Amino acid sequence: MMKFERLFVGFVLLFAYASASSNEHAGHQQEQAVPDKHAAHRAAMQKTRYSATIENYSVADVELIDQLGTSVSLRTLLESDQPIALNFIFTTCTTICPVMTATFSQMRRELGDAGSELRLVSISIDPEYDRPDKLKAYAEQFQAGAGWDFLTGDSADVVQVLKSFDSYAGSKMNHQPITLLKSPDSASWIRIDGLASGKDLANEVTARLLD
Amino acid sequence: MPKPRVLGLLPLLAVILFGCDSGSSPSDSADLPSADAGRRMYREGILPSGEPMTAIVAGDVPIMGTQFSCESCHGRSGMGAAEGQYIVPPIAGQFLFAPSPQPKRPAYTQESLARLLRDGETPGGRNLGELMPLYKLTDDEVAAMTVYLAGLSSALSPGVDDKFIRFATVITDDVSAEEREAVLAVLNTFVEEKNRNTRLESERWDRGNTPASRLPTVHRDWVIEEWALTGPSETWNEQLEQRYRDAPVFGMLGGLSNSPWGPISNFCERNEIPCLFPGTDLAEAGEDDFYTLYYSRGLNLEAGLIAHHLDEQSVSNVIQVFCGAGPAQAAAGLRGLLDSKQVSVEDVEFDCRDTPPADFAERLASAPDTALVLWLAPGHVAGIANTLPSSSVYLSSTLLAGEFNEPVLSMPGPVFVAHPYRLPGQSDPALARFSAWAKTRGIELSAPRRQSEAFFACLALKDVVAHMGRFFIREYALDTLDHAQSLVAYLPFYPRPTLGPQQRFMNKGGYVLPIKNGQVVTDEAAWILP
Numbered sequence: 109m110m111k112f113e114r115l116f117v118g119f120v121l122l123f124a125y126a127s128a129s130s131n132e133h134a135g136h137q138q139e140q141a142v143p144d145k146h147a148a149h150r151a152a153m154q155k156t157r158y159s160a161t162i163e164n165y166s167v168a169d170v171e172l173i174d175q176l177g178t179s180v181s182l183r184t185l186l187e188s189d190q191p192i193a194l195n196f197i198f199t200t201c202t203t204i205c206p207v208m209t210a211t212f213s214q215m216r217r218e219l220g221d222a223g224s225e226l227r228l229v230s231i232s233i234d235p236e237y238d239r240p241d242k243l244k245a246y247a248e249q250f251q252a253g254a255g256w257d258f259l260t261g262d263s264a265d266v267v268q269v270l271k272s273f274d275s276y277a278g279s280k281m282n283h284q285p286i287t288l289l290k291s292p293d294s295a296s297w298i299r300i301d302g303l304a305s306g307k308d309l310a311n312e313v314t315a316r317l318l319d
Numbered sequence: 320m321p322k323p324r325v326l327g328l329l330p331l332l333a334v335i336l337f338g339c340d341s342g343s344s345p346s347d348s349a350d351l352p353s354a355d356a357g358r359r360m361y362r363e364g365i366l367p368s369g370e371p372m373t374a375i376v377a378g379d380v381p382i383m384g385t386q387f388s389c390e391s392c393h394g395r396s397g398m399g400a401a402e403g404q405y406i407v408p409p410i411a412g413q414f415l416f417a418p419s420p421q422p423k424r425p426a427y428t429q430e431s432l433a434r435l436l437r438d439g440e441t442p443g444g445r446n447l448g449e450l451m452p453l454y455k456l457t458d459d460e461v462a463a464m465t466v467y468l469a470g471l472s473s474a475l476s477p478g479v480d481d482k483f484i485r486f487a488t489v490i491t492d493d494v495s496a497e498e499r500e501a502v503l504a505v506l507n508t509f510v511e512e513k514n515r516n517t518r519l520e521s522e523r524w525d526r527g528n529t530p531a532s533r534l535p536t537v538h539r540d541w542v543i544e545e546w547a548l549t550g551p552s553e554t555w556n557e558q559l560e561q562r563y564r565d566a567p568v569f570g571m572l573g574g575l576s577n578s579p580w581g582p583i584s585n586f587c588e589r590n591e592i593p594c595l596f597p598g599t600d601l602a603e604a605g606e607d608d609f610y611t612l613y614y615s616r617g618l619n620l621e622a623g624l625i626a627h628h629l630d631e632q633s634v635s636n637v638i639q640v641f642c643g644a645g646p647a648q649a650a651a652g653l654r655g656l657l658d659s660k661q662v663s664v665e666d667v668e669f670d671c672r673d674t675p676p677a678d679f680a681e682r683l684a685s686a687p688d689t690a691l692v693l694w695l696a697p698g699h700v701a702g703i704a705n706t707l708p709s710s711s712v713y714l715s716s717t718l719l720a721g722e723f724n725e726p727v728l729s730m731p732g733p734v735f736v737a738h739p740y741r742l743p744g745q746s747d748p749a750l751a752r753f754s755a756w757a758k759t760r761g762i763e764l765s766a767p768r769r770q771s772e773a774f775f776a777c778l779a780l781k782d783v784v785a786h787m788g789r790f791f792i793r794e795y796a797l798d799t800l801d802h803a804q805s806l807v808a809y810l811p812f813y814p815r816p817t818l819g820p821q822q823r824f825m826n827k828g829g830y831v832l833p834i835k836n837g838q839v840v841t842d843e844a845a846w847i848l849p
Contacts, residue, residue, distance in 0.1 A: 112679075126772065142669030145819060193724040198819075200819040200820045200822060201402070201448060202391055202392050202394070202400055202402055202407070202801075202802075202820055203392055203402040203403070203405070203407060204402070204406045204450065206382070206386055206391060206447075207376050207377050207382075207450060209386075210376065210377075210380045210381070210382045210386060211377050211380045213380075214380040214381065216421060217723065228737060234817060234818075234819065235848075236815050236817045236827045236828065236848065237817055237819060237822050239848055249386055250386055250562075262846060263815060263846075277403070279804050279805065279806050280804060280817075280819075281400065281402055281403065281802060282402075282403045283403050284404070286402055303377050303449050303450065304377075305377050305379045305380065305449075306377070306378075306379050306380045307378070307379050308378075315778050
């Protein structure tokens with residue numbers, strides 16, 4: 109709730125979105141002079157909004173497990189020489205998680221070959237229920253494919269991870285839409301608050317991680 | 320206009336007002352789209368053609384109905400939910416097809432519903448946010464959805480009238496009289512107090528001059544009755560159906576049995592009756608079951624813990640000793656888990672009235688890679704404890720009733736206890752709260768786990784009933800519980816419960832605790848989620 113104001117700092121136009129590398133994500137919604145059948149549709153599409161900030165985090169040094177049951181050192185994974193996109197989800201979430209997961213898929217499609225190096229990481233914030241088998245089924249449901257790890261672990265460790273990313277909301281029911289990006293060349297993270305579209309995320313990744 | 324387009328609101332209103340489903344409409348019923356088709360779209364995201372629904376969400380993200388459906392967000396009841404800063408509005412017919420004051424919009428028609436589903440525009444001219452997918456749907460598909468939504472949660476569930484809401488607690492005849500009375504004392508006291516506290520509510524609404532004071536009361540007196548089941552479990556369903564026919568209940572509250580709960584859960588599933596938190600260690604639920612919520616898988620969870628622990632030992636044979644229906648089910652569960660791991664399993668079953676046979680002890684002595692699993696109560700453990708060689712022994716904390724005494728503490732081999740509860744010695748604030756409640760009401764704690772579970776079930780139900788307001792709809796009650804994660808703070812005994820859609824067992828894991836030098840060792844206890 110405290111982050112509410114910060115969330116709407118950025119206001120991004122999907123179509124009029126020109127400078128992906130700009131730190132100032134501000135713009136106006138294009139007015140449609142003549143109302144037409146799809147005005148509402150377009151307006152809805154233009155309404156995705158998010159803010160991007162640069163943050164320094166000390167990633168919790170914990171062992172998690174992936175959807176295949178393999179043990180993973182989170183720090184090692186995130187300090188690899190690949191660009192990283194990370195989010196927090198849980199498989200029985202009823203609002204933003206399925207959308208965020210589908211958005212990650214779409215971001216990959218948007219990036220195409222250029223994004224083949226990008227490593228996607230989705231960490232469950234409901235580790236008691238989301239065991240590897242559940243995450244594997246979820247990954248298949250969203251056709252996640254290779255290069256996308258779904259992680260779970262001990263609930264205390266997951267809380268530590270959330271806290272280290274300043275993303276702990278107390279209960280899974282207060283879950284916020286957050287995407288974290290990291291370039292292998294930099295120690296800092298780009299934090300995206302809000303539900304960005306697949307293209308927004310792809311643009312951010314291209315501008316900040318792949319160039 | 321061709322016939323299907325005429326649908327509009329009239330048949331809908333018929334459905335909403337008269338509660339008749341589309342199939343039994345008097346006149347042009349053949350032309351009405353089927354509510355079943357709409358239901359499949361709503362729940363599973365599958366079109367009448369069998370193809371998944373497709374949509375765009377968050378601006379440009381394509382999704383399929385098989386990834387998430389209407390139900391995923393709006394709930395089984397269509398009564399909506401809230402998660403974090405996002406509010407998912409109710410879309411059940413009585414809301415959708417009626418004008419809304421806030422945010423202001425006229426009632427939906429089939430046409431405006433189509434516009435909403437396809438373009439995200441409400442008849443009030445508002446745009447829905449980025450979370451609502453924009454669907455690709457034909458007119459016929461929208462019509463099917465319209466019919467389904469019109470009927471969804473349109474009538475109050477059975478077991479409620481304008482004065483009472485009725486619940487049953489099922490108790491089977493294999494439960495001791497002492498335990499039965501201990502648990503009934505909790506349920507009855509809680510319900511009596513609840514009713515006493517709201518006894519004037521039903522008289523209050525028609526007094527005063529403000530509009531609010533003239534609204535009918537949302538309060539109902541709770542009625543709880545015991546449904547005692549007798550005889551073999553194959554006959555339970557018939558007994559339940561009979562009780563239900565005689566006087567339907569809104570839901571089941573708590574319950575007690577030492578036999579597998581499956582037949583009761585099946586009854587609830589078939590009649591769409593919420594069955595909230597039965598006192599059983601033999602939980603059974605199908606993959607898609609919705610109506611029964613359990614504390615945990617019980618003994619099957621312990622079997623999972625033991626199998627997980629055995630994985631890390633060099634054990635190739637397991638002998639399990641048990642008597643009675645519950646332990647037999649746990650043993651079968653463990654056998655199933657070990658079969659897939661190439662561990663051979665030998666079952667030693669005996670009559671519970673006898674002492675367990677000890678003739679397997681010799682075989683154990685000559686096979687060092689054999690572990691012994693004793694699905695036994697303390698009395699039976701005592702019967703064979705001194706005949707055991709120094710093999711690994713696994714015990715069930717549930718069957719030991721949490722008692723870690725002699726002779727368990729001084730058995731020769733390495734001893735492990737499967738323990739899906741809080742660690743011994745760990746504080747349990749919810750249990751303390753219950754104990755204080757019981758003490759001030761003169762209720763003796765003769766079955767603390769079952770009694771405190773029943774107390775939790777009451778607290779949870781009270782929360783849910785308050786949340787439902789005047790919408791006494793069973794699926795809404797269950798949707799509400801799915802989102803009531805904050806309730807788990809009131810759950811005694813179980814350390815890491817979570818609630819959520821599809822989650823039908825609150826507590827999912829446990830410990831395997833070693834016993835060393837006459838003591839249960841908890842220092843390095845690892846939480847296992849089998």
